[in-house]
Amino acid sequence: MAAHSINRFDYYAAPRAPITWPHAVGVIPRQADCFQHREAVEALQRAVFGGGAAVLCQVLSGTGGVGKTQLAAHYARGCRRDGAVDLLAWVTASSRESIVSSYSRIASDVVAADSSDPEQAACRFLAWAETTERRWLLVLDDLADPADLRGLWPPANPRGRTLVTTRRRDAALGGRSRIRIDVGLFTPAEAESYLAAQLAAFGRQDDRAQIAGLAADLGHLPLALAQAAAYVVDLGLNCAEYRARLADRSRTLSELVPDDSGLPDDHRAALQATWSLSVEHANRLRPAGLARPMLHLAALLDANGIPVDLLTSAPALRHMADHRPAGGAHSQLVPLSVDEAVGALRCLDRLSLADHLSVGSRQRVRIHGLVQRTTRESLSTSERDTLAVTCAEALIAVWPTFACESSLEQALRANAEALISHAGSALWQSGCHPVLLRTGESLGATGLVAAALSYFQALHAEACRNLGSDHADALTIRHYLVTWQAEMGDLGNALTEFAVLVEDRLRVLGPDHPDTLAARGDMAAMQGRAGDPAGAGVSSAEVLHDSLRVLGPDHPQTLTARLNVAHWAGATGNPIAAVKDCEALFADTARLLGPEDRRTRAVRLHLALWRGEAGDPAGAVLDFEQLLTDQLRVLGPDHPQTLNTRHDLARWRGKAGNPEAAVAAFEHLLIDQLRVLGADHPDTLTTRHDLASWRGEGGDTRSAVSALEDLLVDRLHLLGPDHPDTLTTRANLAYWRGKDGDPAGAVIATSELLADRLRVLGPDHLDTLTTRHNLAQWRAEAGDPAGAVVAEAEVLADRMRVLGPDHPHTLSARHHLAQWIGKAGDPQDAAVALGRLLVDQLRVLGPAHPAILATEASHAFWSEAAQHE
Template identity: 50%
Template sequence: MADTSGARVIAQHGSLAVGYAEQIRFQAPARQPAAWPHLVGVIPPRAPAFQHRAVAEQLRQAVSGGGTAVLGQVLSGLGGVGKTQLAADYARTAWEHGELDVLVWVTASSRELVVAGFTQAAVELLAVDPDEHAANAFLAWLQTTPRRERAYRWLVVLDDVTDPADLRGLWPPANPHGRTLVTTRRRDAALTAAGRRLLNVGLFTPEEAAAHLAQALADHHRHEPADQLHDLAAGLGYLPLALSQAAAYLIDTGMTCARYRELLTDRTRTLSELLPEPGILPDDQATTVAATWSLSIERAERLRPQGLARPMLQLIAMLDPSGIPDTVLTSPPALDYLADLRTRTAASATTGPEPGRVTQEDAVGALRALHRLNLIDHTLGTPHQAVRVHRLIQRATVDTLTPDQRDQLARTAADALLAAWPDTEHYTALAHSLRGNTDALAGTAEAALYRPDAHAVLYRSGNSLGHSGQATAARDHFQRLVTEIGNRLGPDHSDTLEARHNLARWRGEAGDATGAAAAFAELLADQEQVLGPDHLDTLRCRHHFAWWRGEAGDVVGAAEASEQLVADRERVQGPDHRHTLNARAIFARWTGDAGDRASAINICEQLLEDAIRVLGPDDGDTLVYRSNLANERGGAGYAAAAVAAFAELLVDQERVLGPDHPHTLDTRIKLAQWRGKAGDPDGAVAAFAELLVDQNRALGPDHRETLLVRYNIAYWRREAGDPDGAAAALAELLGDVERVLGPDHPHTLDTRHDLSSWRETDHKD
C-alpha cells in the first residue's frame, strides 16, 4: 500500500532536507518567523512582450472562485504554451494587489525539489529547524493557518510538475483561505482527483501571436508588415515559446519575417537551425523549441506499454497535424513498425507483451501515453480525426531521423493509410481525413513515395477525390502526378502510364468526354508499344477507350470497339473472367444506345445468367448487371417492368451492400426516374426528395450525384404540373452547379439551357 503518512513521506527525504538545513544554518543562524506578508521562492520574471490572454481571466476566475475547497487548480498543456508565465502573472498580480499574506513558489519538477521548497517555507514562515519534519510542518500549517485578527490568505504554486506521483502525500490541503496552483505537461487522472480542477492551456490566438511578435520586434526598433507577422505566426503554429525564440532569432540575425518564413518551409533545414543557440535564448529560457519536448517523450516512453511512445510519435509526425484517424495508427503496417522499433531499442527489455508483438491495444496505449504528456491530443469521440499534434513537434521529431529512417517511415505511413482506406467510401468524413493525411505525408516524405516506385496511396487519394464528387480536383491531382512520376521514373514507366490512365478517366468525369477519349487513344498506342497488345493494362485501357468514345457521342464506334474487346478478353483471360463479363456489359450498353435494344437485352440476359453461375447472385457485379438489364428493358419501352425490377434490386442491394453504398443510391435514382417515366411524376418527386436527404448525409450537398437528384426533383415537379416551383428549384441548383463544377461544365451548360427553355416556354403559355 502506498505510504500516505505525511511524516513518513517527508522522512523518506530526510537526507535532502538535512543537507538543505545545513546550508540554511550557515546562511542564517538566527531564525525568526518572517513578517507578513511574505514571499517564499522567486516568481519568474515577466517575459518581454508578455500577452494578456483570455485564458488568464479563466484562470483568475477558477482559482479565486474555487480556492482549495477543491484542493487546487491545475494548468495543463503542451510544453511551450506559456503555463509558467500564466501562473506567474496570476501570482504576481494577486501579490501586488494585496490579495495574499503568504505566497510560496516552488519549482516542482521532482519530488526532492518539492520537499526542499516546502522545507524552505517552513523555515521562513515557522522558524523551525530544516529537518525531515519541516515540510510536514508546513503542510500542517497550511491546514490550520493560525488566527489572529483574521486567517492568513496563502497561495502555493507548484511549477512544472513532471510526474503526478511526485506529489503523493504532498498536495497542499483544503482550506477556504488558501489556494493551490499547479503547472504541468501532464493530464493524468490523478491530477484531478479529490476535486482538483484542470484548465487546459492552448496556443496563442492568431491575434495574440501576431501581437507578441510585433511587440517583441518593436522593443528592438524593428517593424514588419502585419500580414508578414500573421503568416509567420501561422507558420510557427501560434506556439508562444516558438514565437519568442523566433523573434530573438530575427533580432539577432536582422532577417525579415518573409525570409524566415521561407526558411521555415525549407525541409532541408532542421528546426534547431532556425532558432537561437541554447546559450543565448531569450527570457532566461532553458531549452530551444526543438528540445523542449525531449523530457516529455522520455517519460512517455516509460509509461505502459513501454517503448512505444517514441515510434508512435514518429509515425504521427509524418501525417496531418489537424487530425489522424485511429485506424491508420492501429493498422497492421503501423503495428509492425512499432514492434520493429521496440525490438531494436533498449526499452524492449521490459515487462508486458513480448517485444516482437504489438497489438492494437498496445498502439492505443502508446497514444494515451503521448496524450497524458500533452504531446498529442487523442480524442476518442472523433475517430476520423482522433489524433492531433502540433506541427513543430512533428518537425522536431522528423529532424531526429536519418534520411534512411525518414524514408522508411514515410513508406510505412503510406502503407498504414492504404490499409485504413475502405474499399468503398461510405463515410465522407473518413475519406476526407485520409486524403488530408496523404497530402500531408506527400509534403513531408517528398521523394520517398516515389522510390522505388510511386506508392499506391497516391493513386488512391486521387481516385477518392473523384469518388467524392470532386472530378475536377481528381483530374488536377493526376495531372500533377503524371508530371511528378514522369520526371522521376520516366515516361514509359508503368506508374507513369497508370497515372495517365487515371488522368484520362477523371478528365472525362470532369465533363470532357471528347478529351478523355483522345487521351485514352494516345495512351493505348503507348501501352501497346511498351507493354504489348495483350497486357492486362492495355486491355483495361481499351475498355475505357470504348466507354469514353460512347460518352463522346460515337456510340457505334464504342459498340464495335467493345465487341472486339470481348473477343480479346475471352482469348486472353477466358469467358468467365470478371473482366470479360464487364466487357460484355459495356458491349450491351453501347449496342442498346446505338439503337439495337433487342440485342442489348439479349446480351444482358445471357450475361446475368453467366454472372449468377460464375460470381453468385449477391456479387456486386451481378447486382450491377441486374441494373443494366432493367435499364435496357425500360429503354425498350417497358417502363413498368423497369420499375418492378429496380424495386426488387433495391431490396437485395440494401441487404448485401447497405443503404449508403453508391450502387444502392444509384438504384434509387433509377427507380425514381422510371417511376416518373411510367406515368407517376408525383411518386418520382417524392422518391427523389426522400433520396436527397440520404445523399446529403452520405455524400454531401456538393456531390455530383446529389446535384443530379436535385435536378430530377425540379424536372419531375415540372412534369407533375408545378412549373413555377420547378423553375425556382432549377435556378437555385444552377448557382450551386456553377460553384461546384464550374461555369463551362456540360452539366452547368445543360442546367442553364433547361432553365432558359423552361422560362421561355412558361412565359409563352
C-alpha cells in the same frame, strides 16, 4: 468491375441548407489544467477596447510554448459564452495553404462557396467578412510567416475581430490597424503557482524552493511546465530528482536541435529536453516500448486529426511490433494487438504529447505540429523514408476502395496530403505508391473534379521526373489524368489524349497487357460519351474479343468488357439485347464473384436500367427495389452507391407512371445527399435536376422552371458554360419554359443552345441531334408546324445516318414528324406514316413497349381526322 456512366436525366445542385447562428468553425483547444489568469489576459482585454475605441485586430506574439494559443482560446470562449459573436472561426495559420484551406471551409459554410477552388473560396469569405452585419471573431493561430497573410488579412469591419498568435515580431504585425501584444513567459510567481497547483491536484506536495528551481530550469515556459508536471506525477519523482535528470540530458539533446528552428536558443534546449523525457516516460508505460514508434507514425500525418483506425491498422501494428523492445513477453515474434496500439495512444495522451479525442462516432488523434516537427527532425533520412512507406500502407489498408462516408474520406485524404508533403521521394522508391493515386481519386469521388484534374497533372509531372514518361505507373497516372479531363467536360480533347495513351501502352506494354486492354475499354466508353455510341459498341466488342483470348472468360476485366458491350448495345438502340446480355452476365458474376460483390451489383444496376429502357418500367422499379434492399444491408444508408440506387429507383417510379412518388423520393434523397455529400457534389446536382423535372412531369411546371434557373446558376459557377451538364440544364430549362406556356421563349433558348452544342459537341452528337429535335417541336408549339416538318425531316435524315433506322431516337423522330405533318394540314399522310411506324416499332420494340401505345393513339387520331377531311 469498372463502372461506366449510366444515362440519366441531366442533373443539378440545390442551395445549401442555411447554417445555424451562432456558428463555429474549427476546434477551440480545451482549456489547460490550472489555467493561469496572468497579465497577458488583461493586456488582451485592454488592447481590444484601449482608449475607449475598439481595435479590430490583436496579435499575440511570443516564443513557442508561452501559451499564446491558450490565451486566444480563453478569450474566444469568453466571447462565445457572452454571446458576443455570431461566427467564431479557429484557423490553424501555420502555412498559407492552411489559411486558404481554412478560409475555404468557412466560406463553404457561410456563403456556400465552391471548396474545389480554395483561393477563390477564401476571397469570397473575406468579401463576406467585410460587408456582413454578423459579428465575427477570427482566430489565426500559430502564424508562421506574416507573408502568408499577404492578401488574406481579415478586413476592418466594425462587426468583426481578429486575433492572431505567432512566434514572430515583424513590424508587419503592428501598426495603426493592429495592436501587438508581446506574450512572455510565466512570471516566476505564475510558474511556481502553476506547478504547485498541478502537483496538488494529484495529492502531491513538494519543497517550494525545488518547485521554484524547476520552474526556473524550464525557463518558466508554460508548455514545458505542463509536460514536466505530468512526468513528475506519473513517474513518481520529486522536483529535485526531475531537475537532476533534466540537467543531465539537456546539453546532449540541445546538440540535436537544428539551426533553422524558429524558437529562441535560450529556451529551445529546455523545451526539447522536456519533450524527449516525456517520450521516454510514455514509452516506459504499459504497453511498454510502443509510445515512441506510435509517435513516429503520427509525426508524418495530419496534425488536426488522425483516425485511430489508421494508427491501429495492420501496417501500423507491424511497425510498432518491429520497434518495441525485444525479449520476454514483448518479443517481435508476438503479434501486436489493437488494444496495445490504443494503449500507446493513451500513453502519449497522458504525457500531453497527443490528444486522443472522440469526434462523433469516430476516434481521432490530434498532435501539435511542433511536436510532430521535433519528432520528424529526430529521425534519420532512412528512418523517415521507412515510416513514410508504412504510413502510406496504413492509409491504403483502411481507405475503402470505393466511396465511403464523407467525413472519413476527408480525414483520410487530409492525412494522405500531410504524408505526401513530408515523404519526399520515399513514395516513389518502388514506383508510384498506390496512396498517391488514391488521394487523387478521393478528390474526384467527393466532387472536387477540378482539384482531381490539377492533382493528377502535378502527379504526372512528378512521375516523369522520378520514373520516366514510359514507366507503367506514369502511364497509369495519365489514364487518371485523361479520365478527370473528361469529367471536367472536355470530352473531345480527352478522347484525343486517350488515343495517344492507348498507342503508348501498345508500344511500351504490348497489345495483350491488361493495362492496354483496360485503356482500350475506357477509351471506347469515352468514345460513346463523346457522341459515337455505335463506335463505342464496335470498340467494346473488339476489347471483349481480345480479353477472352488473353485473360479468359472468368477474368474480372473480361466481365467488365462484357458489361460494356451490353451497355453500348442498349445505348445504340437495342435495349432488349442489353437485357439478355446483362441477365447472362449477372449469372456469371454471381457465380464467380458472389452475389454481394460490387461488380455483381453493378451488373444488377445495368440490368434494371435496360429492363426499363426495353419497355418494362415496372420491372425496373422492382429490380432497383431489390438492389436497394441489398445495398442497405451490405453498405449502409449513407454509402454513395446506396444513394445512387435510391436516385435510380425514384426516376423509374416516375417513368412507371407515378411522378408524385418520384418527387417525394427525390426530396428525401436530396436531404440525405446534402448531409452526406454536400451541395456541390455531382450526385447532389443530379438529384436537384431530376427533382425539378419530375415536379414538371407532375404538373408543377412553374416550380420546374424556378428550380432549373437556380441550378443553371450553380452549374455555370461550378462547371463553366461549356460543360455538358451545364448545356443539359439549359436544354431542360428551355423545355419546361415551353411547357409553362412560353413556346416562343423556348424557341429562342433552344436556338441559342443549338449553336453552343454544335460548337462544343459537334453536329452528330446525340445531344446536338436532340436539341435540333426540340427546336422543331417548339416551332410547332409556337404556331409553325410547317417549319417544324421541314426541321424534323432534316433531323430524321441525320438520325438515320448516325444512329440507324431502328434506334429509338430515330423511331421517335418519325413519330413527331408524322404528328407535325398532320398539324400542318395533311392528316392522310400523317396516318400513313404512323401506320408504317407501327410495323417497325412492333418489330424492333415488341408489342408491350409503351411507345407502341402512343403511336397507336396517334394513328387512330389522324386516321379519323383524314376520314372527316
